[in-house]
Amino acid sequence: METIRRTKISDLLQREDFGATISVKGWVRTRRGNKNVNFINLNDGSTINNIQIVVDLASFSEDHLKVITTGSCIHVIGTLVESQGQGQKGEIQAKEIEIYGTADPATYPLQKKGHSLEFLREIAHLRPRTNTFGAIFRMRHHMSFAIHKYFNDKGFYYLHTPIITASDAEGAGAMFQATTLNLNNIPRTEEGKINYTEDFFGRQTNLTVSGQLEGELGAMALGGVYTFGPTFRAENSNTPRHLAEFWMIEPEVAFYDIHDNMDLAEDFLKYLIRYALDNCKDDIQFLNDMFDKELVERLNFVVANDFVRLTYTEGVKILEESGAKFEFPVYWGADLQSEHERYLVENHFKRPVILTDYPKEIKSFYMKQNEDGKTVRGMDVLFPKIGEIIGGSEREADYDKLTKHMESLGMDINTLWWYLDTRRFGTAPHAGFGLGFERLMLFVTGMANIRDVIPFPRTPNNAEF
Numbered sequence: 001m002e003t004i005r006r007t008k009i010s011d012l013l014q015r016e017d018f019g020a021t022i023s024v025k026g027w028v029r030t031r032r033g034n035k036n037v038n039f040i041n042l043n044d045g046s047t048i049n050n051i052q053i054v055v056d057l058a059s060f061s062e063d064h065l066k067v068i069t070t071g072s073c074i075h076v077i078g079t080l081v082e083s084q085g086q087g088q089k090g091e092i093q094a095k096e097i098e099i100y101g102t103a104d105p106a107t108y109p110l111q112k113k114g115h116s117l118e119f120l121r122e123i124a125h126l127r128p129r130t131n132t133f134g135a136i137f138r139m140r141h142h143m144s145f146a147i148h149k150y151f152n153d154k155g156f157y158y159l160h161t162p163i164i165t166a167s168d169a170e171g172a173g174a175m176f177q178a179t180t181l182n183l184n185n186i187p188r189t190e191e192g193k194i195n196y197t198e199d200f201f202g203r204q205t206n207l208t209v210s211g212q213l214e215g216e217l218g219a220m221a222l223g224g225v226y227t228f229g230p231t232f233r234a235e236n237s238n239t240p241r242h243l244a245e246f247w248m249i250e251p252e253v254a255f256y257d258i259h260d261n262m263d264l265a266e267d268f269l270k271y272l273i274r275y276a277l278d279n280c281k282d283d284i285q286f287l288n289d290m291f292d293k294e295l296v297e298r299l300n301f302v303v304a305n306d307f308v309r310l311t312y313t314e315g316v317k318i319l320e321e322s323g324a325k326f327e328f329p330v331y332w333g334a335d336l337q338s339e340h341e342r343y344l345v346e347n348h349f350k351r352p353v354i355l356t357d358y359p360k361e362i363k364s365f366y367m368k369q370n371e372d373g374k375t376v377r378g379m380d381v382l383f384p385k386i387g388e389i390i391g392g393s394e395r396e397a398d399y400d401k402l403t404k405h406m407e408s409l410g411m412d413i414n415t416l417w418w419y420l421d422t423r424r425f426g427t428a429p430h431a432g433f434g435l436g437f438e439r440l441m442l443f444v445t446g447m448a449n450i451r452d453v454i455p456f457p458r459t460p461n462n463a464e465f
């Protein structure tokens with residue numbers, strides 16, 4: 001083969017210098033043709049679009065071509081020529097074809113199009129080669145990048161919070177234990193309890209459910225920080241919106257009250273959706289056409305309209321008076337279910353909603369207590385099709401109020417001595433929130449199941465790949 005620098009298909013499809021010699025590499029999507037000429041559709045992951053390779057059968061042996069089947073990987077050197085068909089400008093007239101890897105049609109699972117999403121989950125190692133998952137995973141990248149860009153442009157610092165933690169105090173969800181103890185021969189104390197002093201860290205440790213508590217330590221020094229990392233919840237909830245391992249973005253900002261926090265959440269979400277519309281056009285259009293005909297319209301709508309802001313109490317009143325039938329009862333004090341959240345967003349207001357000031361019993365210990373003694377300065381951002389996409393709050397900055405509340409919840413304040421030190425030394429009003437990255441991905445891709453927006457989902461009884 002001639003040695004020419006490889007061109008990515010995304011770049012190639014922009015070029016108009018017909019006559020140029022091109023090297024292109026990728027996986028065969030289809031090969032079809034007649035006895036004179038074959039057409040190979042090639043994809044290299046750089047775009048959802050394929051480049052067409054035109055193969056003049058007079059120049060190649062049948063033996064050489066017959067292994068070029070769906071899924072095989074090839075390297076083509078050829079001439080960029082103007083395309084006869086509509087849709088794209090150029091195609092490649094093949095001069096040489098090198099076979100990198102074959103894919104036996106008898107066993108390669110991605111033969112024809114139109115596999116179910118359920119089946120594709122069983123072959124998660126190969127599904128990135130489909131148009132659908134190529135689009136979703138490219139968008140995952142762009143959204144990750146946009147998140148860092150947004151905060152960097154605003155002067156926030158990216159803080160790396162630990163994955164292994166000794167605090168299970170946040171109560172955000174059931175935790176996975178991290179241990180090196182021999183589970184077949186667990187060391188016991190005299191009382192028969194597990195002797196964690198023999199464990200790796202000399203104490204019981206878990207995978208983190210949230211980076212918030214450490215994020216607050218950062219905010220109390222750096223002003224504005226954000227985390228973006230994996231979080232783990234051993235909740236046995238088999239829903240289309242929960243994963244056992246998911247990624248969370250958690251800004252935490254000194255001197256913010258809940259209103260600043262809501263402004264940040266709304267601006268951040270709109271920025272990310274606008275970024276997707278501007279930078280992922282082909283992929284979004286594909287997902288719109290294939291899965292969700294209202295996707296582009298919905299994204300544009302959310303960017304263009306103010307979110308509704310109201311209190312939990314007002315929200316519950318609307319739900320109670322709605323006359324709608326819910327699976328779970330709704331009353332003041334109830335933890336709102338996805339069906340309630342979606343009713344407010346989709347049926348009542350018809351736009352995103354930020355609910356604030358929840359009953360303190362259903363929210364975490366660290367939220368700022370309101371004067372009424374009943375509610376806290378929590379906020380949830382509720383989105384169409386998703387329900388809760390963000391949960392956050394203004395934090396309780398007062399040492400006495402915070403420790404009193406913790407004690408009333410039966411928490412051991414000594415284990416969180418380091419967290420409470422922020423309230424002892426130079427405490428300040430501050431606020432923050434957590435955005436579930438995969439919930440955002442559900443929204444921007446229009447997909448219906450969270451297992452389809454992360455490359456290798458972790459859910460109960462599923463840790464293959």
Ligand code: ATP
Nearest residue numbers: 172233241242243246388389390391434435436439
């Ligand atoms: P939910 O009520 O939907 O279970 P939560 O209130 O337990 O969520 P938070 O502790 O507030 O969640 O976490 C912040 C954000 O992280 C949520 O708003 C959501 O976007 C996301 N999130 C929470 N749990 C999960 C999960 N199991 N899988 C994916 N994302 C999640």
Ligand code: MN
Nearest residue numbers: 380388390391
């Ligand atoms: Mn929440």
